[in-house]
Amino acid sequence: AKKAEQDGLTIGMSQCNLGEPWRVQMNADIQQAASTHPEIKVIFKDAQNDTLKQRAQVEEFISAGVDLIIISPKEAAPLTPVVAQAYAKGIPVIVLDRRVLGDQYTCFIGADNVKIGRAAGQWLVTHLDPGAKLVELKGLMTSTPGQDRHTGFMEGIKDANLNIIFEADMKWLEANARKEMESALARFDRIDAVYAHNDPGAHGAYLAAKAVGRESAIKFIGIDALPQEGQVYVEQGILAASFEYPTGGQEAIDTALKILKGESVPKEITLSSRIYEAKP
Amino acid sequence: MKDLKTPGRPWTSSPSARALGALVAVLLLGALFNAEGAFFKWGTHRDMLRAVSVFGILACGMTGVIISGGIDLSVGSILALASVTFSLLTIHWHWAAPWAVLACLGVGMACGLCSGALVAKAKMQPFIATLAMMVFARGLAKWVTGGEKISQAVKQSDGTFAYVDLPPLFKWIDSRILYDNISVVTLVFLTCLLLCWVLLNKLRAGRYIYAVGGNEEAARLSGVPVGLIRIVTYGVSGLCCAVAGMCQACQEYQGDPEAGAGYELSAIAMVVIGGTSLNGGKGSIWLTLIGVLTIGYLDKILSINAVGEDKRLMLTGIIVVAAVLLQKSRR
Amino acid sequence: MKDLKTPGRPWTSSPSARALGALVAVLLLGALFNAEGAFFKWGTHRDMLRAVSVFGILACGMTGVIISGGIDLSVGSILALASVTFSLLTIHWHWAAPWAVLACLGVGMACGLCSGALVAKAKMQPFIATLAMMVFARGLAKWVTGGEKISQAVKQSDGTFAYVDLPPLFKWIDSRILYDNISVVTLVFLTCLLLCWVLLNKLRAGRYIYAVGGNEEAARLSGVPVGLIRIVTYGVSGLCCAVAGMCQACQEYQGDPEAGAGYELSAIAMVVIGGTSLNGGKGSIWLTLIGVLTIGYLDKILSINAVGEDKRLMLTGIIVVAAVLLQKSRR
């Protein structure tokens, strides 16, 4: 904080990986938000989907003496100690998107995947007739978002008479989603809706259906609603709906500024999610 | 010396017969677990062929590299680079398709030639040279795109997105012809296969590729331009990557700098499962076709039966081993 | 035989000197781009060593496999399998640490022996055999855990989570000793290195490993139990994977069935960058150490300088090539 007076404030941002468009977007949002505040400088580091690398990066931030750390952790448990270590050294830590354990951090900002999954389920319940047949294209099922989006969805359609007739792991990838959807289409003559855990997945499924001329009979819904992805698809009528999973980049910078100014911030900020729907 | 005529071996012992055996075994498996008849529909096979085409194109180039005794780990990354270049040129910069295609082929070939030069001139081990190229090309793809996908949504200066039309080429490559019976990408794959067959079996350069892989020193003593041949194989592989990258972009309607991650292992696996040896000097493009189909069908069968991810992986491992063992036992 | 003295080759032409040259070049780069002095702190080096240890352990086992002329693509998956097994046994089932460690080593070795048997007995190409094992072990890891991470949060029958304590071994392995100057995992890595050095350089089996890699047929005719030796190398690699998996689990405080994806390429790269040839028969464990440090430092330098993803990848490619070329040019 002493050197802050001369050369501004340094924020260290540790992103768990940059292989997903959503995370690229998160970094872009942070950059965008920070660019309106010339006094702060954000150092981005990317952990290449490796928990231990991310841990090393936080250690580097601590020893470099940054003024605040934003971390979007890959895993809760293994990154808890290092976050706590920074917090104990008096560096404020904002945890973005995924949680860490305990309360040794300054603020958590994130959306709730279970809630979003539930919203997707409920949306289908209201837009489909009872007895409709669904395909679920899951993200990587070993990842928390994949599990949560599945759990929430199942809660959302719990009481309705909807059947999931085909489910497959598409590992967040459009090419896989298309391949799996082709299999589903070959097997089932009637499919009413496809729920994919992300928008590229839904898009891949749409392309598969379109290739056999069945796209108009099926409602495709996805999650994330990035401006250049899900929102486009919805606008073009490819997807029936996309559920925003906000990155929280803007909020993170806002909160960071408050913290650095000494204002108090809530321990937990839950981001609200918007639904993008195609015009009928 | 009359007693030295090599004996007429039974046809079952030829490499292609053995590789075919493995494919047939996988097909039988498909017939058995046919997912309520889905396996018997032509559509299923057509879709399998489509899904496998991009890998197949990569495997075509890889075959030459492997026969010459090398290996190319950079195919997935070059695919990504080509796919983003193609999308950038056609969607954002509105280049005419032929120029964009040429530019992409150029980019792919340049990367391939670069790996080739490192292997042939700087005498680096192919594994390291192409690994470095794999990392470099991925980085380049991300740098070119700023880490984002190149799609129809073009960012305006005010931060909003404007939607541009897709060039017709995208739609065409992603379509099917012959009364909807075969995907255009599959035809692209078959064309690559044919061209590689001509290169490997009909042209002098192909003979040299086999010779370099079989015994580099002997080939050099016979006057084969070993270095040039190596460079050519990697260049051809780079070209194939470029073609695969464009196909991928057309099928996804966008250029994704993350595309093709891990494809190198799949492509190598397809070549090797056909029976081409990683030691070089042996193998053929037909074996690669069989390998591509074997893996493609295996994938498809597991997919139409909606086998869960964990069991799918375990079964893939077991079936691959079984298929290869089946190849061996007939020897 | 008066002329049977050791030859007066310049020491710079030895493989280790050349590999060291590459490492020194990377270190110089670090000194140049020292991120405001961060590179000169011992903590940076200690953290680098910790971060690279898991890879290093894998590379130790890989060295033997590569010297014997094979390759092991399954290391990342076996690591994941071992890490979930270890977490399951200790965190959920409350086994005592020694038994859990033994069980894990057993699992890792079993996988390795299995690949080894496929290569040695069924004469499968190592690439295919270990690729199959890679897929299989990953599937098994996912199946064992039901696709979830095995962590302190244990699901109760009513769907809620209860947090259980971590066994002390986790904390200990993840800690540092010698007045906080070295991580325990680094010591584990150095121990593996030492054991592999004894195996490769001091034991008869080690000589046999070199012989098998150098010329399998000649080795067999000289009475070397080629099959057994191959199986042993893969078994040792499996053991190393198990050790690495446990270290990974202890550092992540959980067992992740997705852990270690892509580690096989890194481990092979570390071995090969040291100068060990993928053709087999040549190389040493010290070269592997140098390779591990080279890659480790390269990564660290790029990381402390917060180089962006795209440029980091491009620089990695370029520096790896430069380092290897530097090795060659001294020849």
Add this chain to the structure above:
Amino acid sequence: MTTPLLQMKGIGKSFGANRVLQDVHLDLFAGEVHILAGENGAGKSTLINILGGVHQDYEGQILLDGTARQFKSVLEAARHGIAVIHQELSLVNTLSVADNLFLGREVCRWSWLQRTSMLAQARQWLAALDLDIDVTCPVEQYPVGIRQMIEICKALSLQSRIMVMDEPTSALTEPESQRLFGLIDTLKQRGVGIIYITHKMEEIYRIGDRITVLRDGQAIGTARSHLLPQDTLVTWMVGRTIQEQFPNHAPHTGEVCLQARHFTVPDPDRRGACVVDHVNLAVHAGEIVGVAGLQGSGNSALLNGLFGTFGRRVQGDVQINGRPYTAFSPGHSIARGMALVTNDRKTTGLIASMNIIQNVTLASLKAFCEGGFLQPKAERRAAAQQSRALNLKASSLNEDMDCLSGGNQQKVVLAKWLETRPRILLLDDPCRGVDIGAKHEIYELMTRLCTEGVAIVLVSSEMPELLCMSDRILVMHRGQVTLALNRDEATQEKILYAALGKRNNA
């Protein structure tokens, strides 16, 4: 006098600090055979590698027809009409015979291969050598001897003005060598100049017009062959006289050491056929049994089968010292006191990536271990002792195999097997490429081993070696023994006759 076809003037060459050639002069006239002789490691192969464009950094001058030339590549040398048959086989084993013959100069139309015409041409060339083999088969399916013939065929088909042959007959049997000599005569008449390297005395005098001797990289002298008596030649080569090439060897016949009855090795390629067909063999301690046979006769397969190279695929009963023995692996056989020196050191004898010490101790490594730990000092001692005994020429025991000359590599193989202290020694062309001095030593060694009660089976392509060293000789044809002779009744004619399969004439 006409200008020589080729003059090499003041040629010098070193590998690192190792000076291999020093101021060597050599000239070659059209229509002559110029023999290059010398000990192993004298620099013969290096000299012709310089001529063939393999090495480009050398001192001195090469003149073709009086014009100085400097070849930058093998191809360039070939373009100037120089064809080289290299000492180590340099065929691409995975390619077919025809492809190998045409490698580097395929018949093409717009780089499109003209397969039919190449096949026809290849068959024609091979027929000229009386070699009737399937030209579409990969070379690796043929035994070493055939491969050597293919290589000769390839060089001959180049129609060059200068032919260089580096030990072309080292893997050839007598009739094949004779055929080669016939060809050499025709070449001479066509005005081709031939440089010929060999370690076989009879050949030197059979075909040589002039002889140049190299020793330690220096040209000792050049002489017309009929003016250079054998004694002087040997003195030039080894620097001392060798009274008698073959030591006097009296059989020390003891107990039957190795006995095989109805020993059969099935052919891996043809079901039902055999490479070794119901062979009966008994070798006594202290006895040398020679096995003669042409290419494909199965004599190498017999030794390999007995040694366990083919695993359990062999049939018939074998007894060692009266006890039944099933050879299921080489390791097992070594433990029983067997040793096999194979006829192809490059693929089955040496490990190129290991140094001399490691190669020498490889087969007997158990003896150099304590509790699994290697004893480097003992290893070095043993290797030093063996290399001294065999007069190995190398700059250091840590030298890699590819820095050794061909003959010295062969000595390393022999040293490896002697180090196992075998009771039964199976030798398949042990003197392949070994110089006359060392050969003499190997023969003496065999004799000495016999007096120590070692049983030896000797397969050899060199008739004199077989006739002088063996106590008994078996002749094989197509896997069967067609003739068994005692030492005193054996003649070259009888053996050749039986080897060609003409059974009744004994």
